[in-house]
Amino acid sequence: MNILIKNGRLVSADTIDNKEILITDEKIKAVKDSFSAADLPSDLKVIDAGGKYVMPGLIDAHTHYNLVSRGTVTADKFYEGSVLAAYGGVTTVIDFADHLPSKELAAGTLQRNSEATGEMAIDWAQHQVIIRVDGDVYKELEDLKELGVTAVKIFTTYKSAGYFIEKEPVKKIFEACKKLGMMVTIHAEDDDIIEENSKKVEESPYPPELIPVIRNSEAEYKAVKDYGKIAGSLDMPIYIVHLSSSRGLDAVKELKSEGVDVVVETTPHYLTITNDLLKKEGAQKYLMTPPLREASDNEALWGGVVSGDISIIATDHCTFTLEQKFQSNDCRTIFPGVPGTEEMLQIVYTDGVEKGLFNITKLVSLLSSEPAKAFGLYPEKGSLDPGTDADILIFNPDSETILRNDNIHSAAGYTAYDGMQVKGKAETVILRGDIILEGGEFLGKRGAGKFLKAGLPGACKMQ
Ligand SMILES: [Zn+2]
Incomplete structure (x- = not known):
C-alpha cells in the first residue's frame, strides 16, 4: 500500500518538523515539506496527522x-x-x-x-x-x-x-x-x-x-x-x-x-x-x-x-x-x-x-x-530516513487515559500501573508500510513480523 502522512509534526531524536512522509511498499520513499500531485502514486491512502506527532x-x-x-x-x-x-x-x-x-x-x-x-x-x-x-x-x-x-x-x-x-x-x-x-x-x-x-x-x-x-x-x-x-x-x-x-x-x-x-x-x-x-x-x-x-x-x-x-x-x-x-x-x-x-x-x-x-x-x-x-538496527529502524523501513508511530498527545487492569492487552490480566492517569496514545502504527493499529483496533497479522539480523552495536568496534 502507498501511504501519505500529512499535517503531522515529524519527530526525530533531534528535530521536530512540519513535513509529509510518503510510504511506498515497505519503505519510506521520501520526506518533504509538501508533495505535489505529480509526486504521488495514484493508489494512495492519505492519513491526516494534524495535531499529532509522527515518529519512528x-x-x-x-x-x-x-x-x-x-x-x-x-x-x-x-x-x-x-x-x-x-x-x-x-x-x-x-x-x-x-x-x-x-x-x-x-x-x-x-x-x-x-x-x-x-x-x-x-x-x-x-x-x-x-x-x-x-x-x-x-x-x-x-x-x-x-x-x-x-x-x-x-x-x-x-x-x-x-x-x-x-x-x-x-x-x-x-x-x-x-x-x-x-x-x-x-x-x-x-x-x-x-x-x-x-x-x-x-x-x-x-x-x-x-x-x-x-x-x-x-x-x-x-x-x-x-x-x-x-x-x-x-x-x-x-x-x-x-x-x-x-x-x-x-x-x-x-x-x-x-x-x-x-x-x-x-x-x-x-x-x-x-x-x-x-x-x-x-x-x-x-x-x-x-x-x-x-x-x-x-x-x-x-x-x-x-x-x-x-x-x-x-x-x-x-x-x-x-x-x-x-x-x-x-x-x-x-x-x-x-x-x-x-x-x-x-x-x-x-x-x-x-x-x-x-x-x-x-x-x-x-x-x-x-x-x-x-543494537545495530539503525537507521533501518529508529529513524524516518528515506529508504529505510516504514515503521511509523502516529502519536496523539492529547488523549487522556487511566491505565486499568481491564484496559490493557497483556494476557497477564493486570498492569503494574493500575489507576495511573496517562496522557497520549499510539493512534496509528505502521510496520514496514502496513497499518497494524488504527483507531484503537489491531489490524496486524500473526506471523507478519520478521527477524532482524543486527549489525554491529553502535558502541562497538571490530578489533
Ligand atoms: Zn530481562
Whole structure:
C-alpha cells in the first residue's frame, strides 16, 4: 500500500518538523515539506496527522515473550506480546534466547527464532544469553554474529540456578566480544552480597517485602562497578540492562568518569513505582529482579535519563497471570516480572515529556533511535530516513487515559500501573508500510513480523 502522512509534526531524536512522509511498499520513499500531485502514486491512502506527532516506530530492547522458565511459560506468548506491543506504538522488540543445555550458543537463537517465526506480528531481533563457557567461545560467538545476533547477556547472580559465570570464563567472553565487535550486556546484581543478605534473614518463607533488602542496591552498585571495570580494562563498552537504583547509577557515573563506555538502560517500573507495593496485599504482582526501590531511586533514575547517563528505556516485559503469581508468597520462588511494553510510551510521555523533564525528541531518542543504534538496527529502524523501513508511530498527545487492569492487552490480566492517569496514545502504527493499529483496533497479522539480523552495536568496534 502507498501511504501519505500529512499535517503531522515529524519527530526525530533531534528535530521536530512540519513535513509529509510518503510510504511506498515497505519503505519510506521520501520526506518533504509538501508533495505535489505529480509526486504521488495514484493508489494512495492519505492519513491526516494534524495535531499529532509522527515518529519512528518504538523499539522495546528488552522483552521476554513466551519465556519458558521454572516449569512454566509466561502469559504473553510471541503473538500476544507483539499485539500488545503494537498498542504501545512498538514495532520492534529485542528478545532473549536461552543458552540451551549441552548445545552451542547459536542453537538457542535458532530455536527461539523458529518458535517466533509465524507468530510475531511485529519485527524482532535477538540477544543471546550465555550461562557457561565450555568450548571455543570465540567460534560460538562468531557463529552467532553470522546469524545476526550481536549482543550477549550474562548474569552476575543466580549462582544456585546455574546462570552465574565465574571470572575467568567471563573474561574470555569479554575478550571474544571485543574482537568480534559484539556487545556484552549484564544483569547487574552481585551474587555474594545477595547471599550474605539472605543469611541474615530468619523468616521463612521470605515475604515479598524482603526482596529489596536481600537484593539491595549495593549489590547492583558492586556488580556494575566490577563488570564495568572488566570492560574498561579491555577498552571495550558494556551495556547494563534494567538499572534499578540510585546506587547503581552512582557506579555508572564513577565508571564514566574513569573513561569506561557504559551504555545504560532502565525501565518504566524502576522510574515510577516503588517497593511500597511489596508491602501490600497482592505484592506478588510487583515482584521482579532487581526489585522495586524507593521514591528517591525513581527520582535519581529520571535524573540519569535527563543527564544522558541513561540513554535507553526498555521494559523487561515478562508476564505471569495472577494465578501463576499467587502460587507462591516467597520472594525466592514467586515468578518474577511485570508487563510493560504497552505502557512504556504513555508512562515516558506523561512523566517525562508532560512533566517537563525533556521534550518529545528525547522520547524518540530513548525509545527508538538509541536502542536501534545500541543494537545495530539503525537507521533501518529508529529513524524516518528515506529508504529505510516504514515503521511509523502516529502519536496523539492529547488523549487522556487511566491505565486499568481491564484496559490493557497483556494476557497477564493486570498492569503494574493500575489507576495511573496517562496522557497520549499510539493512534496509528505502521510496520514496514502496513497499518497494524488504527483507531484503537489491531489490524496486524500473526506471523507478519520478521527477524532482524543486527549489525554491529553502535558502541562497538571490530578489533
Ligand atoms: Zn530481562
